[in-house]
Amino acid sequence: MRVGVLALQGDFREHALMLGGVGIEVALVRQSDDLSGIDGLIVPGGESTTIGKLAERFGLLEPLRAAIADGMPTLGTCAGMIFLAGSTTESRPQIQLGVLDVVVRRNAFGRQVSSFEADLEVAGLSGGPTHAVFIRAPWIDKLGAGVEVLAEVEGHPVMVRERNVVATSFHPELTGDGRIHTLVFSTVGEA
Protein backbone atom coordinates (compact mmCIF):
# COMPACT_ATOMS: atom_id res chain seq x y z
CA MET A 1 0.00 0.00 0.00
CA ARG A 2 1.14 3.50 -0.87
CA VAL A 3 -0.35 6.40 1.08
CA GLY A 4 -0.39 10.00 -0.12
CA VAL A 5 0.12 12.78 2.40
CA LEU A 6 -1.37 16.15 1.45
CA ALA A 7 1.72 18.37 1.62
CA LEU A 8 0.35 21.87 1.12
CA GLN A 9 1.15 23.04 4.64
CA GLY A 10 1.50 21.59 8.13
CA ASP A 11 3.24 18.61 9.70
CA PHE A 12 3.13 16.34 6.65
CA ARG A 13 6.74 15.23 7.26
CA GLU A 14 5.78 13.78 10.65
CA HIS A 15 3.00 11.76 8.99
CA ALA A 16 5.42 10.56 6.31
CA LEU A 17 7.89 9.45 8.99
CA MET A 18 5.11 7.70 10.90
CA LEU A 19 3.98 5.81 7.78
CA GLY A 20 7.55 4.81 7.03
CA GLY A 21 7.83 3.56 10.60
CA VAL A 22 4.90 1.17 10.13
CA GLY A 23 6.17 -0.01 6.76
CA ILE A 24 3.87 1.94 4.43
CA GLU A 25 5.20 3.63 1.29
CA VAL A 26 4.65 7.42 1.15
CA ALA A 27 3.93 9.93 -1.62
CA LEU A 28 3.62 13.68 -1.01
CA VAL A 29 0.56 15.23 -2.67
CA ARG A 30 0.76 18.84 -3.88
CA GLN A 31 -1.01 18.66 -7.24
CA SER A 32 -3.83 16.53 -8.64
CA ASP A 33 -1.39 14.37 -10.66
CA ASP A 34 0.17 13.26 -7.38
CA LEU A 35 -3.08 11.43 -6.52
CA SER A 36 -2.56 8.76 -9.14
CA GLY A 37 -1.09 5.54 -7.82
CA ILE A 38 -1.97 6.05 -4.18
CA ASP A 39 -4.21 3.73 -2.13
CA GLY A 40 -4.75 5.93 0.91
CA LEU A 41 -4.65 9.59 1.94
CA ILE A 42 -3.65 11.65 4.96
CA VAL A 43 -4.65 15.25 5.55
CA PRO A 44 -2.13 16.42 8.18
CA GLY A 45 -2.24 18.87 11.03
CA GLY A 46 -1.63 22.48 10.11
CA GLU A 47 -3.77 25.55 9.56
CA SER A 48 -7.06 24.43 8.06
CA THR A 49 -7.85 27.75 6.36
CA THR A 50 -4.44 27.75 4.64
CA ILE A 51 -4.75 24.14 3.49
CA GLY A 52 -8.26 24.82 2.14
CA LYS A 53 -7.24 27.90 0.19
CA LEU A 54 -4.19 26.23 -1.38
CA ALA A 55 -6.23 23.13 -2.28
CA GLU A 56 -8.78 25.34 -4.02
CA ARG A 57 -6.26 27.54 -5.86
CA PHE A 58 -4.32 24.57 -7.17
CA GLY A 59 -7.33 22.54 -8.33
CA LEU A 60 -7.19 19.80 -5.70
CA LEU A 61 -10.71 20.01 -4.21
CA GLU A 62 -12.62 17.98 -6.79
CA PRO A 63 -9.92 15.32 -7.32
CA LEU A 64 -9.69 14.84 -3.53
CA ARG A 65 -13.48 14.63 -3.14
CA ALA A 66 -13.69 12.12 -5.97
CA ALA A 67 -10.90 9.90 -4.59
CA ILE A 68 -12.37 9.86 -1.08
CA ALA A 69 -15.94 9.30 -2.34
CA ASP A 70 -14.55 6.40 -4.33
CA GLY A 71 -13.58 4.71 -1.04
CA MET A 72 -9.93 5.68 -0.56
CA PRO A 73 -8.96 5.09 3.11
CA THR A 74 -8.41 8.56 4.54
CA LEU A 75 -7.08 9.93 7.82
CA GLY A 76 -7.37 13.58 8.83
CA THR A 77 -5.71 14.93 11.97
CA CYS A 78 -6.73 18.22 13.62
CA ALA A 79 -6.74 20.65 10.66
CA GLY A 80 -7.27 17.51 8.58
CA MET A 81 -10.48 16.77 10.51
CA ILE A 82 -11.72 20.30 9.83
CA PHE A 83 -10.83 20.12 6.12
CA LEU A 84 -12.62 16.77 5.68
CA ALA A 85 -15.77 17.88 7.52
CA GLY A 86 -18.97 19.31 6.07
CA SER A 87 -19.02 22.55 8.03
CA THR A 88 -17.82 24.38 11.13
CA THR A 89 -19.61 26.34 13.83
CA GLU A 90 -17.80 29.53 12.71
CA SER A 91 -19.91 32.35 11.29
CA ARG A 92 -17.60 32.73 8.29
CA PRO A 93 -17.55 29.72 5.96
CA GLN A 94 -14.21 28.18 5.01
CA ILE A 95 -13.16 25.84 2.24
CA GLN A 96 -13.85 22.20 3.23
CA LEU A 97 -14.11 18.90 1.39
CA GLY A 98 -17.41 17.85 2.97
CA VAL A 99 -16.58 14.13 2.85
CA LEU A 100 -17.23 13.58 6.56
CA ASP A 101 -20.76 14.25 7.76
CA VAL A 102 -20.01 16.25 10.90
CA VAL A 103 -20.05 19.84 12.17
CA VAL A 104 -16.71 20.76 13.69
CA ARG A 105 -16.03 23.36 16.35
CA ARG A 106 -12.60 24.87 15.70
CA ASN A 107 -10.27 25.67 18.62
CA ALA A 108 -12.94 24.04 20.76
CA PHE A 109 -10.71 23.56 23.81
CA GLY A 110 -9.50 27.17 23.56
CA ARG A 111 -6.42 28.97 22.31
CA GLN A 112 -2.83 27.69 22.58
CA VAL A 113 -2.53 28.16 26.37
CA SER A 114 -5.31 25.55 26.71
CA SER A 115 -3.58 23.01 24.44
CA PHE A 116 -2.87 19.76 26.30
CA GLU A 117 -1.74 16.16 26.20
CA ALA A 118 -3.54 13.22 27.82
CA ASP A 119 -3.96 9.46 27.62
CA LEU A 120 -6.96 8.58 25.49
CA GLU A 121 -9.01 5.38 25.12
CA VAL A 122 -9.74 4.67 21.45
CA ALA A 123 -12.41 2.14 20.46
CA GLY A 124 -10.91 -0.75 18.54
CA LEU A 125 -7.30 0.09 19.44
CA SER A 126 -5.61 -2.84 21.12
CA GLY A 127 -2.74 -2.37 23.56
CA GLY A 128 -4.21 0.26 25.85
CA PRO A 129 -4.81 4.00 25.58
CA THR A 130 -2.85 6.19 23.17
CA HIS A 131 -1.05 9.31 24.34
CA ALA A 132 -2.81 12.14 22.53
CA VAL A 133 -1.60 15.70 21.90
CA PHE A 134 -4.31 18.34 21.38
CA ILE A 135 -3.12 21.66 19.90
CA ARG A 136 -5.75 24.40 19.49
CA ALA A 137 -7.78 21.31 18.77
CA PRO A 138 -11.29 21.01 17.36
CA TRP A 139 -14.03 18.71 18.56
CA ILE A 140 -17.17 17.51 16.83
CA ASP A 141 -20.39 19.29 17.68
CA LYS A 142 -22.84 17.37 15.47
CA LEU A 143 -22.63 13.89 14.00
CA GLY A 144 -24.30 12.62 10.85
CA ALA A 145 -26.21 9.31 10.98
CA GLY A 146 -23.40 7.18 9.58
CA VAL A 147 -20.68 8.54 11.84
CA GLU A 148 -19.24 6.38 14.61
CA VAL A 149 -17.46 7.93 17.62
CA LEU A 150 -14.13 6.22 18.43
CA ALA A 151 -12.90 8.49 21.22
CA GLU A 152 -14.18 11.33 23.40
CA VAL A 153 -12.82 13.96 25.78
CA GLU A 154 -15.26 15.26 28.39
CA GLY A 155 -18.16 13.95 26.30
CA HIS A 156 -17.01 15.61 23.08
CA PRO A 157 -16.11 13.38 20.10
CA VAL A 158 -12.41 13.73 19.23
CA MET A 159 -12.07 10.74 16.91
CA VAL A 160 -14.70 9.53 14.47
CA ARG A 161 -15.15 7.20 11.52
CA GLU A 162 -17.54 7.32 8.60
CA ARG A 163 -17.00 4.50 6.09
CA ASN A 164 -13.46 4.97 4.73
CA VAL A 165 -12.78 8.25 6.53
CA VAL A 166 -11.24 8.56 10.01
CA ALA A 167 -10.61 11.91 11.68
CA THR A 168 -8.87 12.83 14.93
CA SER A 169 -8.76 16.12 16.86
CA PHE A 170 -5.32 15.13 18.14
CA HIS A 171 -1.96 14.37 16.52
CA PRO A 172 -0.99 10.68 16.44
CA GLU A 173 1.91 11.74 14.19
CA LEU A 174 3.57 13.61 17.08
CA THR A 175 3.75 10.87 19.69
CA GLY A 176 5.52 7.98 17.98
CA ASP A 177 2.51 5.63 18.41
CA GLY A 178 1.87 4.15 14.97
CA ARG A 179 -1.25 2.23 15.97
CA ILE A 180 -3.74 4.75 14.61
CA HIS A 181 -2.02 4.88 11.22
CA THR A 182 -1.98 1.08 11.16
CA LEU A 183 -5.66 0.95 12.21
CA VAL A 184 -6.78 3.32 9.46
CA PHE A 185 -4.79 1.85 6.63
CA SER A 186 -5.58 -1.78 7.42
CA THR A 187 -9.18 -1.99 8.75
CA VAL A 188 -10.55 0.90 6.69
CA GLY A 189 -8.95 -0.52 3.59
CA GLU A 190 -10.76 -3.84 4.03
CA ALA A 191 -14.17 -2.23 4.65
Place this chain on the structure above:
Amino acid sequence: MEQGTDRVKRGLAEMLKGGVIMDVTTADQAKIAEEAGAVSVMALERVPADIRRDGGVARMADPSRVEEIMAAVSIPVMAKVRIGHFVEAQVLQSLGVDYIDESEVLTPADEAYHIDKWKFTVPFVCGARDLGEALRRIGEGAAMIRTKGEAGTGNVVEAVRHMRTLKDGIRRLQYLDDEQLMSAAKDLGAPYGLVCEVAETGVLPVVNFAAGGIATPADAALMMQLGCDGVFVGSGIFKSEDPAPRARAIVEATTYHSDPQILAKVSRGLGEPMVGIEMERLSDEDRLARRGW
Protein backbone atom coordinates in the same frame (compact mmCIF):
# COMPACT_ATOMS: atom_id res chain seq x y z
CA MET B 1 -4.38 16.30 31.28
CA GLU B 2 -1.20 18.39 31.05
CA GLN B 3 -0.97 21.91 29.63
CA GLY B 4 2.03 24.03 28.66
CA THR B 5 4.28 21.00 28.10
CA ASP B 6 7.26 21.05 25.75
CA ARG B 7 5.42 18.81 23.34
CA VAL B 8 2.39 21.08 23.25
CA LYS B 9 4.50 24.23 22.88
CA ARG B 10 6.75 22.84 20.16
CA GLY B 11 3.75 21.12 18.60
CA LEU B 12 2.03 24.35 17.60
CA ALA B 13 5.18 25.36 15.70
CA GLU B 14 5.05 21.96 13.94
CA MET B 15 1.56 22.86 12.72
CA LEU B 16 2.79 26.18 11.29
CA LYS B 17 5.43 24.51 9.12
CA GLY B 18 5.36 25.16 5.41
CA GLY B 19 3.45 28.34 6.14
CA VAL B 20 3.83 32.12 6.24
CA ILE B 21 3.48 34.23 9.39
CA MET B 22 2.70 37.84 8.56
CA ASP B 23 3.24 41.04 10.55
CA VAL B 24 0.02 43.04 10.91
CA THR B 25 -0.80 46.25 12.75
CA THR B 26 -4.61 46.35 12.43
CA ALA B 27 -7.60 44.00 12.37
CA ASP B 28 -8.10 44.80 8.67
CA GLN B 29 -4.54 43.81 7.83
CA ALA B 30 -4.99 40.62 9.85
CA LYS B 31 -8.05 39.74 7.74
CA ILE B 32 -6.10 40.37 4.53
CA ALA B 33 -3.34 38.09 5.82
CA GLU B 34 -5.79 35.32 6.76
CA GLU B 35 -7.56 35.64 3.43
CA ALA B 36 -4.21 35.31 1.64
CA GLY B 37 -3.56 32.03 3.46
CA ALA B 38 -1.23 33.06 6.31
CA VAL B 39 -0.89 30.37 8.98
CA SER B 40 -0.58 32.98 11.72
CA VAL B 41 -0.25 36.72 12.21
CA MET B 42 2.14 38.73 14.35
CA ALA B 43 0.29 41.60 16.06
CA LEU B 44 2.43 44.75 16.18
CA GLU B 45 2.15 48.48 16.83
CA ARG B 46 4.46 49.28 13.90
CA VAL B 47 6.09 47.06 11.28
CA PRO B 48 9.91 46.89 11.46
CA ALA B 49 10.42 49.27 8.50
CA ASP B 50 8.48 51.94 10.40
CA ILE B 51 10.28 51.20 13.68
CA ARG B 52 13.51 51.72 11.77
CA ARG B 53 12.28 54.98 10.22
CA ASP B 54 10.68 56.49 13.34
CA GLY B 55 13.35 55.51 15.88
CA GLY B 56 12.62 55.79 19.62
CA VAL B 57 11.89 52.92 21.98
CA ALA B 58 9.81 50.16 20.41
CA ARG B 59 7.66 48.23 22.92
CA MET B 60 4.96 45.54 23.17
CA ALA B 61 1.78 46.57 21.33
CA ASP B 62 -1.20 48.04 23.16
CA PRO B 63 -3.23 45.09 24.56
CA SER B 64 -6.40 46.43 22.96
CA ARG B 65 -4.66 46.36 19.56
CA VAL B 66 -3.63 42.75 20.14
CA GLU B 67 -7.16 41.80 21.24
CA GLU B 68 -8.73 43.44 18.17
CA ILE B 69 -6.49 41.34 15.97
CA MET B 70 -7.25 38.18 17.97
CA ALA B 71 -10.96 38.85 17.53
CA ALA B 72 -10.63 39.49 13.78
CA VAL B 73 -9.12 36.16 12.71
CA SER B 74 -9.41 32.43 13.47
CA ILE B 75 -5.72 31.66 12.88
CA PRO B 76 -3.16 31.77 15.73
CA VAL B 77 -2.01 35.24 16.81
CA MET B 78 1.54 35.99 17.94
CA ALA B 79 2.84 39.19 19.53
CA LYS B 80 6.28 40.60 20.33
CA VAL B 81 7.88 41.49 23.63
CA ARG B 82 11.21 43.23 24.25
CA ILE B 83 14.21 41.00 24.98
CA GLY B 84 14.25 40.31 28.72
CA HIS B 85 10.90 42.03 29.40
CA PHE B 86 9.16 39.21 31.23
CA VAL B 87 6.33 41.44 32.41
CA GLU B 88 5.31 42.27 28.85
CA ALA B 89 5.28 38.48 28.35
CA GLN B 90 3.08 37.98 31.42
CA VAL B 91 0.66 40.55 30.01
CA LEU B 92 0.50 38.87 26.60
CA GLN B 93 0.04 35.43 28.16
CA SER B 94 -2.90 36.78 30.16
CA LEU B 95 -4.48 38.02 26.90
CA GLY B 96 -4.26 34.48 25.52
CA VAL B 97 -1.96 35.11 22.55
CA ASP B 98 -0.84 31.85 20.94
CA TYR B 99 2.91 32.53 20.67
CA ILE B 100 5.23 35.23 22.04
CA ASP B 101 8.17 36.51 19.99
CA GLU B 102 10.96 37.73 22.28
CA SER B 103 12.22 40.00 19.56
CA GLU B 104 15.30 42.04 18.69
CA VAL B 105 13.02 44.20 16.53
CA LEU B 106 11.78 45.88 19.71
CA THR B 107 14.19 47.81 21.94
CA PRO B 108 15.81 45.41 24.44
CA ALA B 109 14.71 45.79 28.08
CA ASP B 110 17.65 43.83 29.46
CA GLU B 111 21.18 44.05 28.06
CA ALA B 112 22.39 40.81 29.64
CA TYR B 113 19.54 38.32 30.03
CA HIS B 114 16.66 36.93 28.05
CA ILE B 115 13.33 35.82 29.56
CA ASP B 116 13.19 32.51 31.45
CA LYS B 117 10.67 31.04 29.05
CA TRP B 118 10.19 27.79 30.98
CA LYS B 119 8.05 29.73 33.47
CA PHE B 120 5.33 30.36 30.90
CA THR B 121 2.46 28.25 29.55
CA VAL B 122 2.46 30.17 26.27
CA PRO B 123 5.24 29.13 23.87
CA PHE B 124 8.01 31.49 22.73
CA VAL B 125 9.82 32.00 19.44
CA CYS B 126 13.23 33.70 19.49
CA GLY B 127 15.65 34.99 16.87
CA ALA B 128 19.09 33.52 16.23
CA ARG B 129 22.02 34.26 13.91
CA ASP B 130 23.90 31.02 14.50
CA LEU B 131 23.71 27.66 16.23
CA GLY B 132 25.04 28.87 19.59
CA GLU B 133 22.42 31.59 19.82
CA ALA B 134 19.65 29.20 18.79
CA LEU B 135 20.66 26.64 21.43
CA ARG B 136 20.94 29.30 24.16
CA ARG B 137 17.37 30.36 23.41
CA ILE B 138 16.15 26.75 23.36
CA GLY B 139 18.01 26.24 26.64
CA GLU B 140 15.98 29.13 28.07
CA GLY B 141 12.78 27.45 26.90
CA ALA B 142 12.13 28.77 23.37
CA ALA B 143 9.81 26.32 21.54
CA MET B 144 10.57 27.70 18.08
CA ILE B 145 13.50 29.53 16.47
CA ARG B 146 13.61 32.00 13.62
CA THR B 147 16.79 33.09 11.95
CA LYS B 148 16.95 36.84 12.46
CA GLY B 149 17.86 38.26 9.10
CA GLU B 150 17.71 42.04 9.22
CA ALA B 151 14.12 43.11 9.82
CA GLY B 152 12.60 46.06 7.99
CA THR B 153 15.17 46.15 5.19
CA GLY B 154 13.42 44.19 2.43
CA ASN B 155 16.86 42.69 1.82
CA VAL B 156 17.13 38.92 2.16
CA VAL B 157 20.94 38.81 2.39
CA GLU B 158 21.14 38.61 6.18
CA ALA B 159 18.41 35.95 6.36
CA VAL B 160 20.46 33.86 3.94
CA ARG B 161 23.65 34.45 5.94
CA HIS B 162 22.01 33.38 9.21
CA MET B 163 20.39 30.30 7.71
CA ARG B 164 23.68 29.20 6.15
CA THR B 165 25.60 29.91 9.36
CA LEU B 166 23.12 27.87 11.37
CA LYS B 167 23.34 24.93 8.96
CA ASP B 168 27.16 25.10 8.95
CA GLY B 169 27.12 25.01 12.74
CA ILE B 170 24.98 21.88 12.75
CA ARG B 171 27.10 20.15 10.10
CA ARG B 172 30.30 20.92 12.01
CA LEU B 173 28.95 19.24 15.14
CA GLN B 174 28.10 16.11 13.19
CA TYR B 175 31.76 15.66 12.21
CA LEU B 176 33.03 15.78 15.80
CA ASP B 177 33.95 12.87 18.03
CA ASP B 178 32.03 12.58 21.30
CA GLU B 179 34.99 13.81 23.36
CA GLN B 180 35.07 17.04 21.32
CA LEU B 181 31.48 18.04 22.10
CA MET B 182 32.12 19.69 25.48
CA SER B 183 34.67 22.05 23.95
CA ALA B 184 32.26 22.68 21.09
CA ALA B 185 29.60 23.58 23.65
CA LYS B 186 32.04 25.98 25.30
CA ASP B 187 32.91 27.61 21.97
CA LEU B 188 29.26 27.90 20.93
CA GLY B 189 28.22 29.19 24.35
CA ALA B 190 25.47 26.59 24.25
CA PRO B 191 24.14 23.95 26.69
CA TYR B 192 26.12 20.69 26.45
CA GLY B 193 23.02 18.48 26.39
CA LEU B 194 21.56 20.32 23.42
CA VAL B 195 24.92 20.27 21.61
CA CYS B 196 25.03 16.46 21.99
CA GLU B 197 21.42 16.19 20.79
CA VAL B 198 22.10 18.23 17.64
CA ALA B 199 25.33 16.33 16.93
CA GLU B 200 23.29 13.12 17.07
CA THR B 201 20.18 14.19 15.11
CA GLY B 202 21.60 16.77 12.71
CA VAL B 203 18.63 19.08 13.22
CA LEU B 204 17.49 21.66 15.77
CA PRO B 205 15.15 20.14 18.36
CA VAL B 206 12.53 22.79 17.49
CA VAL B 207 11.03 24.19 14.30
CA ASN B 208 13.09 26.90 12.57
CA PHE B 209 11.54 29.61 10.40
CA ALA B 210 13.37 32.28 8.40
CA ALA B 211 12.75 35.97 9.02
CA GLY B 212 14.11 39.43 8.37
CA GLY B 213 14.14 40.84 4.84
CA ILE B 214 11.82 38.52 2.90
CA ALA B 215 9.99 40.70 0.35
CA THR B 216 9.14 38.55 -2.68
CA PRO B 217 7.77 35.06 -3.45
CA ALA B 218 11.23 34.08 -4.71
CA ASP B 219 12.77 35.24 -1.41
CA ALA B 220 10.39 32.95 0.50
CA ALA B 221 11.14 30.02 -1.81
CA LEU B 222 14.89 30.68 -1.48
CA MET B 223 14.67 30.40 2.29
CA MET B 224 12.57 27.23 2.03
CA GLN B 225 15.07 25.63 -0.36
CA LEU B 226 17.86 26.57 2.06
CA GLY B 227 16.07 24.37 4.56
CA CYS B 228 13.93 26.50 6.85
CA ASP B 229 10.53 25.19 7.97
CA GLY B 230 8.51 28.28 7.02
CA VAL B 231 8.82 32.06 6.81
CA PHE B 232 7.97 35.23 8.68
CA VAL B 233 7.24 38.22 6.48
CA GLY B 234 7.32 41.52 8.33
CA SER B 235 7.35 44.77 6.42
CA GLY B 236 7.52 42.96 3.07
CA ILE B 237 3.75 42.70 2.65
CA PHE B 238 2.11 45.80 4.06
CA LYS B 239 4.96 48.09 2.90
CA SER B 240 4.57 46.91 -0.70
CA GLU B 241 2.42 48.59 -3.34
CA ASP B 242 -0.39 46.01 -3.32
CA PRO B 243 -0.34 43.83 -0.17
CA ALA B 244 -3.14 41.29 -0.81
CA PRO B 245 -1.85 39.68 -4.03
CA ARG B 246 1.74 39.77 -2.75
CA ALA B 247 0.71 38.07 0.49
CA ARG B 248 -1.11 35.37 -1.44
CA ALA B 249 1.81 34.86 -3.84
CA ILE B 250 4.27 34.48 -0.95
CA VAL B 251 2.00 31.81 0.61
CA GLU B 252 1.87 29.93 -2.70
CA ALA B 253 5.63 30.25 -3.23
CA THR B 254 6.29 28.84 0.23
CA THR B 255 4.29 25.68 -0.52
CA TYR B 256 5.56 25.24 -4.09
CA HIS B 257 9.09 26.41 -3.26
CA SER B 258 10.74 23.77 -5.44
CA ASP B 259 8.60 24.28 -8.54
CA PRO B 260 10.08 27.11 -10.68
CA GLN B 261 7.11 27.12 -13.07
CA ILE B 262 4.66 27.82 -10.27
CA LEU B 263 7.07 30.37 -8.81
CA ALA B 264 7.21 32.17 -12.14
CA LYS B 265 3.43 32.17 -12.37
CA VAL B 266 2.78 33.51 -8.87
CA SER B 267 5.52 36.16 -9.14
CA ARG B 268 3.85 37.96 -12.06
CA GLY B 269 2.25 41.41 -11.84
CA LEU B 270 2.50 41.93 -8.09
CA GLY B 271 3.37 45.65 -8.30
CA GLU B 272 6.33 47.20 -6.54
CA PRO B 273 7.85 45.33 -3.58
CA MET B 274 8.88 47.37 -0.56
CA VAL B 275 11.89 49.59 -1.13
CA GLY B 276 14.93 47.75 0.18
CA ILE B 277 18.00 48.92 2.08
CA GLU B 278 21.56 47.87 1.29
CA MET B 279 23.41 46.56 4.33
CA GLU B 280 26.36 48.95 3.79
CA ARG B 281 23.99 51.83 4.44
CA LEU B 282 23.11 50.58 7.91
CA SER B 283 25.27 51.73 10.79
CA ASP B 284 26.13 49.24 13.55
CA GLU B 285 23.47 50.74 15.86
CA ASP B 286 20.85 50.23 13.15
CA ARG B 287 21.54 46.50 12.88
CA LEU B 288 18.74 44.93 14.89
CA ALA B 289 20.14 41.40 14.53
CA ARG B 290 23.03 42.31 16.87
CA ARG B 291 20.60 42.61 19.76
CA GLY B 292 20.43 39.40 21.80
CA TRP B 293 23.01 37.68 24.01
